[in-house]
Amino acid sequence: MGKIEVRNLYKIFGNKRQKALEMLKNGYTKQEVLKKNNSTVGVDDASFEVEDGEIFVIMGLSGSGKSTLIRCVNRLIEPTAGSIKVDGQEVLGFDKKELREFREKEFGMVFQNFALLPHRTVLENAMFGLEIQKVEKQQRIKRSKEALNAVGLDGWEDQYPEQLSGGMQQRVGLARALAVDPEILLMDEPFSALDPLIKKEMQSKLLDLYEEMERTILFITHDLDEALKLGDRIAIMKEGKIIQIGDHEEILTEATNDYVENFVEDVNRSRVLTAKDIMTKAIALLYPQDGPRTALHKMKKNNLNSLFVVNKDKKYRGIVYIEDVVDVINNDELEFEDIIKNITKADPEDNLRKLFADIADLNVPLPVTDEDDKLLGIIVKTNVLANLASEGKFDQ
Amino acid sequence: MIKVNNVLQLISTKIPIGNWVEVLVNFLINNFSGPLEGFAGIIEWMVNNFEALLSYFHPLVFILIFAILAWRLKNYKLSIFVALGLGLVFNLQMWDPLLTTLASIITSVVVALIIGIPIGIIKAHSITVDLITRPILDFMQTIPPFVYLIPALMFFGLGTVSGVIATVVFAIAPPIRLTYLGIQQVDDELKEAGHAFGANWWEILMKIELPGAMPSIMMGINQCIMLSLSMVVIAAMIGAGGLGKPVLRSLNVVDIGLGFEAGLGVVIIAMVLDRMFGRE
Ligand SMILES: Nc1ncnc2c1ncn2[C@@H]1O[C@H](COP(=O)(O)OP(=O)(O)O)[C@@H](O)[C@H]1O
Numbered sequence: 097m098g099k100i101e102v103r104n105l106y107k108i109f110g111n112k113r114q115k116a117l118e119m120l121k122n123g124y125t126k127q128e129v130l131k132k133n134n135s136t137v138g139v140d141d142a143s144f145e146v147e148d149g150e151i152f153v154i155m156g157l158s159g160s161g162k163s164t165l166i167r168c169v170n171r172l173i174e175p176t177a178g179s180i181k182v183d184g185q186e187v188l189g190f191d192k193k194e195l196r197e198f199r200e201k202e203f204g205m206v207f208q209n210f211a212l213l214p215h216r217t218v219l220e221n222a223m224f225g226l227e228i229q230k231v232e233k234q235q236r237i238k239r240s241k242e243a244l245n246a247v248g249l250d251g252w253e254d255q256y257p258e259q260l261s262g263g264m265q266q267r268v269g270l271a272r273a274l275a276v277d278p279e280i281l282l283m284d285e286p287f288s289a290l291d292p293l294i295k296k297e298m299q300s301k302l303l304d305l306y307e308e309m310e311r312t313i314l315f316i317t318h319d320l321d322e323a324l325k326l327g328d329r330i331a332i333m334k335e336g337k338i339i340q341i342g343d344h345e346e347i348l349t350e351a352t353n354d355y356v357e358n359f360v361e362d363v364n365r366s367r368v369l370t371a372k373d374i375m376t377k378a379i380a381l382l383y384p385q386d387g388p389r390t391a392l393h394k395m396k397k398n399n400l401n402s403l404f405v406v407n408k409d410k411k412y413r414g415i416v417y418i419e420d421v422v423d424v425i426n427n428d429e430l431e432f433e434d435i436i437k438n439i440t441k442a443d444p445e446d447n448l449r450k451l452f453a454d455i456a457d458l459n460v461p462l463p464v465t466d467e468d469d470k471l472l473g474i475i476v477k478t479n480v481l482a483n484l485a486s487e488g489k490f491d492q
Numbered sequence: 493m494i495k496v497n498n499v500l501q502l503i504s505t506k507i508p509i510g511n512w513v514e515v516l517v518n519f520l521i522n523n524f525s526g527p528l529e530g531f532a533g534i535i536e537w538m539v540n541n542f543e544a545l546l547s548y549f550h551p552l553v554f555i556l557i558f559a560i561l562a563w564r565l566k567n568y569k570l571s572i573f574v575a576l577g578l579g580l581v582f583n584l585q586m587w588d589p590l591l592t593t594l595a596s597i598i599t600s601v602v603v604a605l606i607i608g609i610p611i612g613i614i615k616a617h618s619i620t621v622d623l624i625t626r627p628i629l630d631f632m633q634t635i636p637p638f639v640y641l642i643p644a645l646m647f648f649g650l651g652t653v654s655g656v657i658a659t660v661v662f663a664i665a666p667p668i669r670l671t672y673l674g675i676q677q678v679d680d681e682l683k684e685a686g687h688a689f690g691a692n693w694w695e696i697l698m699k700i701e702l703p704g705a706m707p708s709i710m711m712g713i714n715q716c717i718m719l720s721l722s723m724v725v726i727a728a729m730i731g732a733g734g735l736g737k738p739v740l741r742s743l744n745v746v747d748i749g750l751g752f753e754a755g756l757g758v759v760i761i762a763m764v765l766d767r768m769f770g771r772e
């Protein structure tokens with residue numbers, strides 16, 4: 097049994113909903129229903145299951161019904177027909193009071209435009225859900241502070257939302273949702289309003305939090321990159337219908353129709369494969385205590401003309417070339433420290449095109465380092481080229 | 493020809509609107525005298541108590557309090573103006589009418605807000621109420637304030653209570669309108685967030701809508717005060733006490749000196765309240 101089970105869900109906006117429903121069931125399209133019946137189809141016969149503890153992503157272009165669908169799950173929007181079960185309970189069967197209680201304990205929601213209360217401080221915003229749950233004040237403050245801490249907003253408690261950047265505002269939104277300790281996180285394009293760099297950061301943050309806390313997440317996006325990065329499984333929506341559900345591989349390789357194919361087309365493998373996928377372990381490394389003679393020995397033994405230097409904790413220092421090592425050995429005036437050179441580094445998330453650009457005029461491998469500057473691996477030119485070639489679509 | 497004559501006769505026969513209204517008013521007075529008197533009693537009680545409260549202080553202490561308030565709310569220049577202006581009213585021996593006027597204004601504003609803000613809230617949530625109140629508000633804001641005097645007089649007779657009620661009717665539109673507007677302007681996503689976390693309608697109202705509408709509501713309160721002020725002299729026509737009374741009397745007996753002094757008192761209190769509670 098899935099955590100969330102949606103069966104044959106319909107949502108139609110307008111006055112002649114039953115008529116429209118009939119038309120949809122008889123195979124009319126969204127446009128036809130709009131033209132003939134003057135009703136807008138929000139969701140058209142959606143069925144899917146979200147497993148406990150997975151990140152389920154719903155992806156589609158703007159207007160495809162994603163927001164409507166996610167709002168049907170906690171009945172912010174009342175579905176026209178169908179069934180929604182959470183933990184086996186029929187959500188559509190709840191009366192108003194039961195529904196409120198259910199929303200309180202089951203869901204945390206994060207919104208595209210943050211939806212923070214402008215007259216409340218960061219802490220007061222994070223407390224909102226707990227306030228509704230009538231949690232006692234001390235406890236409320238404690239739990240919201242923990243949530244703010246989890247999203248990395250220590251020390252910002254007393255600021256007002258407008259004083260914060262977009263990324264930080266959405267952290268508050270996330271903290272508000274986490275503070276109530278929900279079983280399910282509903283996220284409607286939470287990162288779409290953020291600029292690309294902040295967006296990446298927030299995606300990583302979400303994954304970190306996800307690993308720590310084991311929650312079910314229903315995530316909406318219109319961005320395939322984001323869907324692939326976050327989703328355990330992905331559903332693709334078009335004109336209110338779910339037209340494909342699958343994991344990464346299935347979505348990318350078994351595109352079931354033109355629509356999905358078009359979606360996937362510009363996200364071909366050269367954008368999906370990243371540095372961390374194709375990097376290899378360095379055969380040999382130099383450590384600070386190693387002198388020039390050790391370096392020369394390691395190079396000769398491994399048949400290399402350069403070596404990367406790292407600290408004891410694998411922090412990346414630079415690269416040394418064989419001719420410089422020979423120089424140091426022959427010249428007492430030179431220090432080993434002086435010949436450690438800097439070259440371009442790659443981020444584990446860099447895609448093949450970027451790597452290709454970086455490595456094109458490099459005669460040595462490209463080091464891959466994380467944000468702590470730890471050396472994760474190296475990339476050799478042939479590796480990049482091989483992957484690009486196998487893709488076959490790298491013609492731009 | 494006969495037909496034309498008939499039509500002409502029909503058109504020229506006066507429609508007895510006056511009679512109808514009279515019947516209606518009599519009906520209301522006969523059947524609702526209890527509630528009407530109760531309402532009048534509450535208003536009278538409020539005016540008297542506000543007046544008693546205001547005259548509790550010696551005029552000079554009162555002036556000092558107002559000056560300090562003006563300094564706190566705005567700046568020291570205003571506090572000097574307030575002190576000089578109110579001092580002048582005191583010197584002209586208009587202090588008692590001034591307090592009566594102030595008490596009437598405060599009562600009118602309080603009553604207008606107590607009734608107006610909830611109506612504004614309901615209007616924002618009910619399309620029916622919105623549709624019903626819209627033409628009424630338009631109507632109320634277009635007709636000249638003198639017109640309010642007539643029904644007030646009919647229901648409540650001559651006196652301060654009638655003056656306050658005419659003032660309330662005249663000044664109630666902005667708090668209704670701006671409360672409604674303020675709540676309408678609250679972002680739907682905010683209300684959605686409230687619902688998503690399980691808030692009920694009361695929590696949505698108190699924690700999301702009203703705080704969000706606050707700037708707009710404050711503007712409504714401000715306009716309500718200003719409109720109440722503008723009714724001071726007009727309300728005196730149906731027997732309201734205060735600064736309006738000597739102004740009217742001087743008009744009747746063509747007493748230029750008295751008229752000017754009382755008029756000055758009205759102008760001063762209007763400027764003081766406007767500068768202190770008005771927006772820049
Ligand atoms: N309240 C509403 N009234 C009428 N139509 C709506 C309403 N909300 C959404 N729609 C329509 O439903 C469709 C799906 O919208 P939405 O769920 O917001 O799409 P998405 O989130 O994927 O961009 C659109 O055609 C939209 O115009």
Ligand SMILES: [Mg+2]
Nearest residue numbers: 162163164285
């Ligand atoms: Mg949307």
